[in-house]
Amino acid sequence: MNSLNPKQPVVRRRYFLIAPLLLASSASFADVSPALDRFDLSLGGYYANTDTTIGAGARSGQFSAKGNVNLERDLGFEDHKTVPRVKLDFLIGDHQGFSFDYFSINRSRTKTLSDDISYGGNDYDASASVRGKLDFDFGSAAYRWWFGSGNDVFGLGVGAAYYRVRAGISGIATLDGESAQASTSYSETAGAPLLQLGWRHAFNDSLRVYFDASGVKKNGGDLNGHIYNAALGLEWYPWKNLGFGAEYAYTRIKLNDVQSDYNANLDLKLHGPSAFVKFRF
Structure with a gap:
């Protein structure tokens, strides 16, 4: 037993030398950057300038009957739309976490045409009353x-995106010289892999700036295409857990729906400012 005693102080000295280093390393890793929050919820609206083109064509061997309609130009949709948006970010640990994003665009309008348009194999003459819809x-x-x-x-983020499209036009159309009620519509849902990039900078605990970019690209399947988004924003917290956010964003959505009897497409551009009420914990 006595022969072991000389070694014990050596072991203790090594432990006391190593322990502070481990604690310092652990404390450094446990520090969350002031540019991040444990929990961050943003509720707001995206006041977007919109440019929307929908197309549909009957398919018979080749696309024999095509038609593209710009909702703002041809059907008089307002070129500005306030889009509700919800974002949620929370950390698991100190350097990893989850990010969620959701927005929805629902638009419809009935107009008496001033010019002829074709959509989905139907011809809508000038003076015809038509209704366009996009969800x-x-x-x-x-x-x-x-x-x-x-x-x-x-x-850096990886995940999945879900999108649903419902679009169509209905009204009085001319077919083979006869006028009749006609409509063309489609509805599809799909999922696709998602890639995100981001940057955060904290001026202090109350004021921060950020840049986010994300992309969705889907090949194959009935509904395919891409969705890109980029946003530059500013966060201000006059109170510890409650603040405000403002950002300018650009979103491009281009989708194709290919079926056995028709082809449909959506080309939507959104850009403009957003405002959020933000909660953090």
Whole structure:
């Protein structure tokens, strides 16, 4: 027993030398960057300038009857639309977490035409009354990694996106010289892989700036295409857990729906400012 005693102080000395290093390393890793929050919920609206083109064509061997309609130009849709948007981010640990995003566009309008239009194999003459409708829902969920420390962090996220499209036109159409009630519509849902990139900078605990970019690209299947989004924003927290956000964003949505008897497409551009009420914990 006595022969072991000389070794014990050596072991203790090594432990006391290593322990502070481990604790310092652990404390450094446990620090959350001031550019991030444990929980961040944003509720707001996206006041977007919109440019929307929908197309549909009957298919018989080749696309024999085509038609594209710009909702703003041809049907008089307002070129500005306030789109509700919800964002949620929360951390698991200190450098990883989940990010969720959702917005929905629902638009419809009835107009008496001043020019002839064709859509889905139907011809709608000038003076005909037609109704156009577009519903688009987009939601995404991603797992994100944040790199860096201090006031600047950079993020990478991978996940999945869900989108649903319903579009159509109805009214009095001319077919083979006869006028009759006609309509063409389609509805599709799909999912696709998602990639996100992000940057956060904290000026102080109350004021931060950020940049986010994301992309969805789907090949194959009935509904395919791409969705890209980029946003530059500012966050201000006059109170510890309640604040406000403002950002400018650009979104491009281009989808194709290919079926055995028809082809349909959506080309939607959104850009403009957003405002949010933000909650953090």
